[in-house]
Amino acid sequence: MNWLVNTLTSSIGKKLMMAVTGLCFCGFLAVHLIGNLTIYGGKEMFLGYVEHLHALGVLITLAEFGLIALALIHIITGLTLYLQNLKARPIRYNTYKSAGGRTIGSATMPYTGILIILFVLLHLLTFRFVDKTNTNDFQILVTTFSQFGSVLIYIVAVIIAAIHVSHGLWSGFQTLGLSHPKYMPIIMGLSVVFAVIVGVGFGFIPIYVSLIA
Amino acid sequence: MTKTINLTLKVWRQRNAEDKGGFETYQSNNVSTDMSFLEMLDVVNEQLTLDGKEPIQFDNDCREGICGMCGCVVNGRAHGPQKATTLCQLHMRKFDDGDTIVIEPWRVKAFKLIRDLAVDRSAYDKIIQAGGFVSVNTGQASDASAMPIKQENAELAMDAAACIGCGACAAACPNASAMLFVSAKVSQLALLPQGKPEAAIRAIKMVRTMDLCGFGNCTNERECENACPKEIKITNIARLNREYIKASIGSSVM
Numbered sequence: 372m373n374w375l376v377n378t379l380t381s382s383i384g385k386k387l388m389m390a391v392t393g394l395c396f397c398g399f400l401a402v403h404l405i406g407n408l409t410i411y412g413g414k415e416m417f418l419g420y421v422e423h424l425h426a427l428g429v430l431i432t433l434a435e436f437g438l439i440a441l442a443l444i445h446i447i448t449g450l451t452l453y454l455q456n457l458k459a460r461p462i463r464y465n466t467y468k469s470a471g472g473r474t475i476g477s478a479t480m481p482y483t484g485i486l487i488i489l490f491v492l493l494h495l496l497t498f499r500f501v502d503k504t505n506t507n508d509f510q511i512l513v514t515t516f517s518q519f520g521s522v523l524i525y526i527v528a529v530i531i532a533a534i535h536v537s538h539g540l541w542s543g544f545q546t547l548g549l550s551h552p553k554y555m556p557i558i559m560g561l562s563v564v565f566a567v568i569v570g571v572g573f574g575f576i577p578i579y580v581s582l583i584a
Numbered sequence: 585m586t587k588t589i590n591l592t593l594k595v596w597r598q599r600n601a602e603d604k605g606g607f608e609t610y611q612s613n614n615v616s617t618d619m620s621f622l623e624m625l626d627v628v629n630e631q632l633t634l635d636g637k638e639p640i641q642f643d644n645d646c647r648e649g650i651c652g653m654c655g656c657v658v659n660g661r662a663h664g665p666q667k668a669t670t671l672c673q674l675h676m677r678k679f680d681d682g683d684t685i686v687i688e689p690w691r692v693k694a695f696k697l698i699r700d701l702a703v704d705r706s707a708y709d710k711i712i713q714a715g716g717f718v719s720v721n722t723g724q725a726s727d728a729s730a731m732p733i734k735q736e737n738a739e740l741a742m743d744a745a746a747c748i749g750c751g752a753c754a755a756a757c758p759n760a761s762a763m764l765f766v767s768a769k770v771s772q773l774a775l776l777p778q779g780k781p782e783a784a785i786r787a788i789k790m791v792r793t794m795d796l797c798g799f800g801n802c803t804n805e806r807e808c809e810n811a812c813p814k815e816i817k818i819t820n821i822a823r824l825n826r827e828y829i830k831a832s833i834g835s836s837v838m
Contacts, residue, residue: 459800472806
């Protein structure tokens with residue numbers, strides 16, 4: 372088993388863990404967004420979706436534990452990479468100018484990542500770990516987004532997530548070695564498209580809810 | 585008539601690895617725009633010597649862009665502002681009269697500073713020694729057509745083999761990662777039949793040595809391929825990743 376430890380703790384191994392978990396999160400974002408779109412169908416449709424989801428019972432619990440595991444791997448590996456990369460250049464450049472490769476997404480990955488963790492914690496405390504005996508998910512949604520501050524936080528958070536994803540998606544493919552002269556430019560384009568879908572898709576929900584509230 | 589320009593240079597001076605070091609400012613006047621960057625530094629050094637000061641030490645050798653010895657970070661860019669050009673092939677016509685030029689050494693922990701702008705890049709040699717070779721007996725060259733090689737692969741291998749090991753990739757990488765270098769050296773052999781027998785052990789050993797040398801981790805920032813004087817592409821890094829995955833889970837190399 373030593374070889375497995377050696378592989379996963381090597382620089383490429385750590386990157387592979389980031390890529391696999393990161394791509395899983397992209398999949399999760401897509402599913403989460405599709406589910407959330409039921410809000411546009413009205414209160415009944417949204418609560419119907421929530422009910423169907425909860426009816427999955429043990430499967431949903433398994434999925435939640437799966438997401439926690441993915442998150443732990445992604446966060447711990449990401450922070451390790453970040454700290455190692457800082458250590459690899461103890462003296463910074465006095466003058467630094469990009470040669471043209473970096474994007475907002477790629478240059479801010481650790482920072483957007485940390486902000487996303489904070490947001491996800493807030494998000495879970497608002498919608499998941501809350502007493503729902505005298506209320507329902509739609510009610511919580513309306514109460515939360517009738518406050519301007521919450522709407523603002525959510526919009527900023529999804530923009531940050533979109534920036535993170537714009538680099539993360541194609542980067543995951545590159546790390547897994549899935550580079551091809553025909554498909555790589557398409558994947559890079561799709562990363563930006565997906566980021567915009569995530570940003571706009573999730574970002575409009577708080578606005579919409581605040582308008583109907 | 586030759587155009588001349590006047591420049592202000594901010595050069596990193598450091599006596600040795602232990603010294604703290606700092607920037608010194610020098611005036612470089614009447615610089616011919618036909619000079620190369622290193623020739624400009626030569627002229628500055630001559631004046632420094634006449635003034636009884638220590639000349640600026642910088643790495644250089646062939647001065648025609650093929651040896652990989654030269655390289656500094658000029659105004660925040662590895663090998664200066666011109667694309668696909670080593671520092672020795674950068675000409676002063678790329679600068680304007682009155683410019684201030686900041687010159688720093690490669691800032692990479694794995695490249696220990698020797699003096700001023702000269703750094704020790706033997707970490708790259710260590711990576712090559714770990715596996716960047718093919719173990720075949722020398723002797724009579726085999727028949728050229730005995731081993732069929734796709735033209736496409738021959739070209740890709742040649743593109744990767746253009747790497748001169750100057751260190752600009754690690755210097756330009758925001759994470760001080762050596763992945764572009766290692767990927768070029770793995771690719772040039774992995775693409776050819778001669779490199780196949782040792783492909784697995786090569787990928788694993790070179791990556792492990794790279795990690796041990798203290799380079800950072802690649803985060804696909806793509807600064808390396810934009811700074812590389814030989815325009816090595818990050819498709820090589822994807823190939824290295826593939827080779828490493830194949831070697832780690834598909835071979836018996838421990």
